[in-house]
Amino acid sequence: MVWEGSPDLEQGDPQLDPASAESDAQTRELLAGIRDSVRELADSTERYHTRAEQRERAIEHLHSEVDRLRLGERRGLLRPLLVEICRLRTDLLRQAEELPGDFDAERARLLLRSYAESVESALEDNGVVAFAPACGTRFEPRMHRRVGGEPTDDPALAGCVALVRRSGYLDIDANSPIALAEVVVFGPAGATAAGTDERTEL
Numbered sequence: 268m269v270w271e272g273s274p275d276l277e278q279g280d281p282q283l284d285p286a287s288a289e290s291d292a293q294t295r296e297l298l299a300g301i302r303d304s305v306r307e308l309a310d311s312t313e314r315y316h317t318r319a320e321q322r323e324r325a326i327e328h329l330h331s332e333v334d335r336l337r338l339g340e341r342r343g344l345l346r347p348l349l350v351e352i353c354r355l356r357t358d359l360l361r362q363a364e365e366l367p368g369d370f371d372a373e374r375a376r377l378l379l380r381s382y383a384e385s386v387e388s389a390l391e392d393n394g395v396v397a398f399a400p401a402c403g404t405r406f407e408p409r410m411h412r413r414v415g416g417e418p419t420d421d422p423a424l425a426g427c428v429a430l431v432r433r434s435g436y437l438d439i440d441a442n443s444p445i446a447l448a449e450v451v452v453f454g455p456a457g458a459t460a461a462g463t464d465e466r467t468e469l
Contacts (some may be wrong), residue, residue, distance in 0.1 A: 346445070349395055353436045353446050356386040356397070390436065399434045399448055403427050410435060412447040418456040429453045 363379035366372045387397055400411060406426050417429035428450045435448030 345393060349390065349393060349436075349445060352386055352390055353395070356383050356390070357433060359383040359386070394439045395445060396437050396439060397434045398437050399431045400428050400450060402429060402431070406450065406452050410437075410444055410448060411450045413452050414449045415451040416454045417451050419453040420456050421453075424453040425455060427453050 359379050359382050363376045363383070366375045366379075390396065398410075400407075403424070404427060406413065406428060411428065414432050415430075419425065419429075430451040431448060432451060433449040436445040437443070438445055
């Protein structure tokens with residue numbers, strides 16, 4: 268068999284059998300077809316792997332969305348319980364400060380505070396933390412609720428927290444308050460302290 272590029276073929280050898288030349292051309296055509304098929308198969312395989320990677324990324328994204336929705340659903344179901352625990356902690360702290368002196372107040376106070384700390388730990392285990400703004404920080408309506416006013420002659424203090432009446436509670440994952448911190452806010456001297464709540468609570 269004579270391949271393309273051989274000296275006899277290039278010189279048009281008159282002795283070359285026409286049947287052999289035709290067979291050689293068919294072989295070359297067959298090899299070219301196989302080469303094209305292999306190239307097409309390789310391209311198709313590469314496209315398949317690309318689509319497979321895209322599907323894997325889409326599946327991972329869907330899994331993360333499902334996990335996020337499940338977390339939100341769980342928090343929604345637990346929210347009433349969490350609110351009650353918040354109230355319980357606040358009530359325990361208030362009772363710790365209001366026990367009569369003849370009831371061995373110090374021991375009772377320590378006992379109640381230990382209960383409050385236990386509740387606080389339970390809240391933290393469920394993604395909720397107690398918070399209280401530092402005095403002198405700016406009042407934030409998203410995080411604080413004004414329950415009173417404190418007059419001041421210092422303009423720089425106007426609109427700042429003067430006293431914390433009650434701690435707030437924050438959902439860590441959602442970065443959203445469950446209960447606002449109740450605060451007294453500095454205002455101009457002589458201003459009316461509307462909505463003042465005289466109860467002293469932590």
